[in-house]
Amino acid sequence: MATAPVKFYQVGSFAVGNRLLPPEQRSIQSDAERTNALTSGHRACQGCGEALGARYALDAAMRATDGKMIAVNATGCLEVFSTPYPESSWRIAWLHSLFGNAPAVATGVAAALKAQGRTDIRVVAQGGDGATVDIGFGALSGMFERNDDVLYICYDNEAYMNTGVQRSGATPPAARTATTQAVGPNPGNVFGQGKNLPRIAMAHEIPYVATATVADLRDLEAKVARAMEFRGARYLHLLVPCPLGWGSASCDTVRIARLATQSGLFPVFEAERGELVSSTPIRQRVGVEDYLKLQSRYGHLFSPKRREDVIDHLQANANRNIWRYNLVNADTKNADLLEPGTLS
Amino acid sequence: MLKQVEGSKAVADAVACCRPEVICAYPISPQTHIVEGLSRLVKAGELKNCEFVNVESEFAAMSVAIGSSATGARTYTATASQGLLFMVEAVFNASGLGLPIVMTVANRAIGGPINIWNDHSDSMSQRDSGWIQLYAETNQEAADLHVQAFRIAEELSLPVMVCMDGFILTHASEQVDIPEQEQVDAFLPPYLPRQVLNPDAPISIGAMVGPEAFTEVRYMAHAKTLLALEKIPKVAQDFEKIFHRTSGGLVRSYFCEGAETVVVALGSVLGTIKDVVDELREDGASIGVLGIITFRPFPFEAVKNALKNAKRIVVIEKAFSVGIGGIVAENIKTSIADQATPVYTVIAGLGGRPITKTSLDALFHRAFSDSLGPLTFLDLDQDLVNREIIREGSK
Numbered sequence: 001m002a003t004a005p006v007k008f009y010q011v012g013s014f015a016v017g018n019r020l021l022p023p024e025q026r027s028i029q030s031d032a033e034r035t036n037a038l039t040s041g042h043r044a045c046q047g048c049g050e051a052l053g054a055r056y057a058l059d060a061a062m063r064a065t066d067g068k069m070i071a072v073n074a075t076g077c078l079e080v081f082s083t084p085y086p087e088s089s090w091r092i093a094w095l096h097s098l099f100g101n102a103p104a105v106a107t108g109v110a111a112a113l114k115a116q117g118r119t120d121i122r123v124v125a126q127g128g129d130g131a132t133v134d135i136g137f138g139a140l141s142g143m144f145e146r147n148d149d150v151l152y153i154c155y156d157n158e159a160y161m162n163t164g165v166q167r168s169g170a171t172p173p174a175a176r177t178a179t180t181q182a183v184g185p186n187p188g189n190v191f192g193q194g195k196n197l198p199r200i201a202m203a204h205e206i207p208y209v210a211t212a213t214v215a216d217l218r219d220l221e222a223k224v225a226r227a228m229e230f231r232g233a234r235y236l237h238l239l240v241p242c243p244l245g246w247g248s249a250s251c252d253t254v255r256i257a258r259l260a261t262q263s264g265l266f267p268v269f270e271a272e273r274g275e276l277v278s279s280t281p282i283r284q285r286v287g288v289e290d291y292l293k294l295q296s297r298y299g300h301l302f303s304p305k306r307r308e309d310v311i312d313h314l315q316a317n318a319n320r321n322i323w324r325y326n327l328v329n330a331d332t333k334n335a336d337l338l339e340p341g342t343l344s
Numbered sequence: 345m346l347k348q349v350e351g352s353k354a355v356a357d358a359v360a361c362c363r364p365e366v367i368c369a370y371p372i373s374p375q376t377h378i379v380e381g382l383s384r385l386v387k388a389g390e391l392k393n394c395e396f397v398n399v400e401s402e403f404a405a406m407s408v409a410i411g412s413s414a415t416g417a418r419t420y421t422a423t424a425s426q427g428l429l430f431m432v433e434a435v436f437n438a439s440g441l442g443l444p445i446v447m448t449v450a451n452r453a454i455g456g457p458i459n460i461w462n463d464h465s466d467s468m469s470q471r472d473s474g475w476i477q478l479y480a481e482t483n484q485e486a487a488d489l490h491v492q493a494f495r496i497a498e499e500l501s502l503p504v505m506v507c508m509d510g511f512i513l514t515h516a517s518e519q520v521d522i523p524e525q526e527q528v529d530a531f532l533p534p535y536l537p538r539q540v541l542n543p544d545a546p547i548s549i550g551a552m553v554g555p556e557a558f559t560e561v562r563y564m565a566h567a568k569t570l571l572a573l574e575k576i577p578k579v580a581q582d583f584e585k586i587f588h589r590t591s592g593g594l595v596r597s598y599f600c601e602g603a604e605t606v607v608v609a610l611g612s613v614l615g616t617i618k619d620v621v622d623e624l625r626e627d628g629a630s631i632g633v634l635g636i637i638t639f640r641p642f643p644f645e646a647v648k649n650a651l652k653n654a655k656r657i658v659v660i661e662k663a664f665s666v667g668i669g670g671i672v673a674e675n676i677k678t679s680i681a682d683q684a685t686p687v688y689t690v691i692a693g694l695g696g697r698p699i700t701k702t703s704l705d706a707l708f709h710r711a712f713s714d715s716l717g718p719l720t721f722l723d724l725d726q727d728l729v730n731r732e733i734i735r736e737g738s739k
Contacts, residue, residue, distance in 0.1 A: 088548035093541040096550030101407035108411020111395040115365035142400030
């Protein structure tokens with residue numbers, strides 16, 4: 001159920017929340033009546049992709065549930081920057097317990113609501129990539145396997161940012177983190193399978209799995225709305241760039257998220273009961289270098305010596321995604337991008 | 345209703361009468377029969393409006409309990425030994441959030457070396473977790489304490505651990521007066537949470553508290569927990585009025601008054617101790633027993649009162665603090681800090697080693713002549729450990 005991008009011919013862009021649209025087609029974020037689930041005044045860094053993603057996702061979830069929603073949060077940046085006692089930025093019913101147990105806590109909330117005959121109230125659990133793919137992975141898999149009525153949202157910024165940018169199971173190959181430093185013959189993170197949580201979620205054959213980024217608000221909102229049409233375990237994986245950890249400019253958060261999708265490094269798709277049902281085609285294909293160069297975590301690939309081998313390896317990963325998720329179509333510009341290794 | 349049942353079955357039936365709304369558990373011996381019994385009641389539709397969640401770990405069990413309790417559901421789980429340790433982070437979180445979860449701990453040793461038999465190492469390791477801890481002497485008391493635990497927990501908004509000796513109680517069949525539904529309904533009102541996750545009145549639960557307020561928050565937890573020392577005896581009195589039997593409370597004295605030697609213990613070993621004490625008293629010995637039912641918060645005043653005339657105190661405990669010795673004994677010593685009464689610590693029954701009447705009889709005779717050392721490991725094979733110490737030392 002991929003959403004059709006709205007191109008505003010008046011301004012020639014794919015701008016979001018544009019007033020040129022009829023009200024019923026506008027994004028939830030453009031609605032002054034939106035919940036503002038994560039309201040202003042919190043302590044996230046400038047340009048924080050997670051803060052953006054959380055507000056987008058939860059406002060959409062509140063719209064979809066008509067405000068009947070309880071959110072559970074894992075420990076991490078989102079929890080820390082939103083609730084420094086006695087302040088709270090949450091304007092929804094919100095519970096934080098521990099780092100590794102958000103899926104199980106959400107199961108408990110859902111079980112209580114079921115026992116009380118209040119299944120009109122829906123449950124959303126959320127955590128960063130560390131909470132999701134590493135420390136809370138067992139609990140998440142258990143929640144999936146039991147098909148508990150919970151939407152779990154992972155805000156993936158590809159490392160442990162709250163503790164100072166250490167590697168997680170979701171850190172991409174070659175990326176520099178505080179525990180995979182840019183030193184030695186193979187600087188940065190190792191090349192391996194990593195933990196591809198969307199695919200692992202699909203293997204559980206849960207009703208709904210989707211990926212999205214903060215670069216495409218409409219797509220993100222539509223996926224939250226779609227997720228809420230199902231009962232049972234659902235998983236939404238959001239790519240949320242982190243200026244601090246990625247070494248990017250605060251103003252480039254959305255741009256980098258877009259380049260991640262347009263390079264093929266981050267495929268945007270939906271799956272139902274384990275089967276891929278849609279993928280969002282790349283509009284204008286770019287080489288991975290366009291994405292990597294904006295982030296100092298990949299700086300060692302370009303200086304002091306250009307690491308063509310590593311860049312080629314990353315390009316091959318992107319190419320594989322493009323093939324696997326069918327990310328180019330007739331409308332894709334630069335679809336026949338130069339072969340890996342020949343990018344200037 | 346009087347029934348000849350296994351202790352686990354008695355507890356499962358008592359818990360079911362409390363009308364829990366969410367039960368979550370992961371299997372671990374010797375807790376399994378309790379949750380098996382409850383899962384059957386839920387599946388068969390005999391326990392209505394209740395969700396039984398088969399979780400993937402004890403950490404998840406306590407986490408599910410946190411979520412459901414915070415959503416206003418009466419919540420129960422059970423564990424033991426390694427399982428309790430695996431959920432520790434969530435155990436502390438549940439008490440910190442003030443969630444009135446009731447959990448059975450079917451007491452069992454902790455490895456390594458792995459050992460599935462009974463002692464108190466598991467629950468004793470959680471004595472500082474902020475949970476109220478009650479220890480059952482018999483299966484009757486185990487069943488009754490669960491009914492009381494829900495009321496104590498919900499009236500104080502604190503979690504309660506009901507500790508019952510694994511195998512010795514959980515797997516022993518004896519006559520138990522199973523609480524009747526009407527009695528429990530008269531005793532235990534529906535759960536009214538102090539704060540609850542509700543979309544119509546949204547609150548944030550689990551905020552980060554910094555140095556400016558953390559001490560105050562922790563002090564409040566302490567102050568709130570101390571209220572249990574008044575609450576627990578009242579709940580036990582109410583229980584007696586409705587059920588016409590004595591169960592629970594802070595401590596239970598057995599001929600303590602005027603006894604020169606007082607033996608202090610927790611749990612099922614009290615039965616064996618009382619048998620030995622009966623025989624010694626028949627022979628004219630001045631000996632009594634103080635059973636501790638409420639171990640956390642520690643009932644300092646009640647203990648002090650019961651021990652004020654003792655000439656010597658023997659503390660028998662099924663766990664110990666490596667590098668120090670007795671855990672219960674240290675609390676007893678604090679209670680009577682202004683007395684010069686000698687306190688003899690006896691570590692017994694570790695990893696399921698039987699605590700026999702013969703050994704206790706010999707132990708108490710040594711106590712009468714004050715020839716006990718400050719720390720005794722009952723029935724320790726001293727020759728064996730001496731050889732091992734020498735062998736290790738020679739390396």
